[in-house]
Amino acid sequence: MVAFVIAVGVVFSILSNRPNSSKAIPSSVSAANGKAIVFNAGLKNKPVVDIWEDLQCPVCARFEQTNGEHIQKLITEKRAVVNFHLLSFIGPESILAANALACSADEDKFLALHKYLYATQGAENSGIWSNEGLISAAKEAGLSTSTFSSCVNSGKYTNWVSDVGDEGAAKGINSTPTVFVNGKELDRKTQYFDLAGFSAAVEG
Template identity: 35%
Template sequence: MSNRNRDGKQSAREALREQRAREAARAKRKRTAVVAGAVVGVLAVGTGIGLAVANSGSSGGSSSASGSVVPPKGAIGKNSLVIPVGAANAPSTLTIYEDFRCPACDAFEKAFTPTIHQLEDTGQIRTEYHLVTLIDGNLGGTGSLNAANAAACAQDAGRFRAYHDVIYNNQPDERDDKFADKNTLLQLADKVPGLKTPAFTSCVTNGTHDSWVKKSNDDFNASGFNSTPTVLLNGKSIYGGSNNLTPASLTQMVQAANKGKPAGTVTATPPS
């Protein structure tokens, strides 16, 4: 194994560990807040102000409740929350939950993107992307939301895969909410031939798919998964924890799952 490959894998593992530690701390804070809220509710009932507390607690609602939900073109799955890449009839499905501000997601993409593209382009897998705004929740800001909306706008234009890769290739430090600036996302679109049209610019500027992204994040929160990236092959988690996934082992797993099955019908992918 070359030093470069070894360093890359170590960096990916370290980024994943750091991300999971942050998310565990966030989950602990959330549990503490829930317990504290329950105690306040009990005390409020005892002092005759339970109704006021109940009204206060019900004022928030789901983040996806505001605005109409507009899925991007070609979105699939329950409530059209999935962006598919690759042959619709591919024998295996790779499911990825990820956040464009997430450093562990970036490490995963840097290590696995060429392999994923090769498997998509030979009809071996269809990749299903679920866009998440976990870092916005952890650190504040809107970069995860804005980048996911822009990626959905690229899906409208049939250029999701290329723009998805450009975003990760230009990901800032997670503490630098650079993607909150929509002009940054529009400038990155110049790197994808044919993407930056008036329709795309309007979609990014107006946040056309913001409510859809929020609904996708709500779905992630209800899924039982609690970190990004979450990666599944045919419904089974294969990345993180005790799963020492590598590009080579991913290819082997897909080949084993696809044994005896025909490859999917591949259509041309817009140039990146």
């Protein structure tokens, strides 16, 4: 219980000490509701994939390992609309990582950093994903601009990250990953961790 209270306190501190982030929204958010990083917005007659994830979630890393390359092809080949919903319920480093990913979206490096963070995921709230650590990770993923570093260090999108969490709670998202295709949740046993099952669910 003490650990939980400390974690909540740290999260509150992160969210409450960002005076400049109250209205900041990443450039690649969903036009529909402003709560997801969207790829191929406006693409017609294609499947819509919604991925709810926490960057510290080990099962999310497994989902990325299984399906990440295929999802990137769906995006780059314009075969699907893909919405990434960045949740942060595991703790303060989830907030920092989600903020960094939102910053990377402004630089067109979201997919590269997303892949790298899952590939190098450590123990939850272990200190790996401080702002300094995230900036270092981004350099390894090919992103080293001063605007990105400033975005991360200022916590530009932390309030937006909190809003995404509120939306997830309102929609009853209580575990990660949670994945929908055209509004229908996929079957965790057959479609999350089997590439053939996931591919069939998306494109039939």
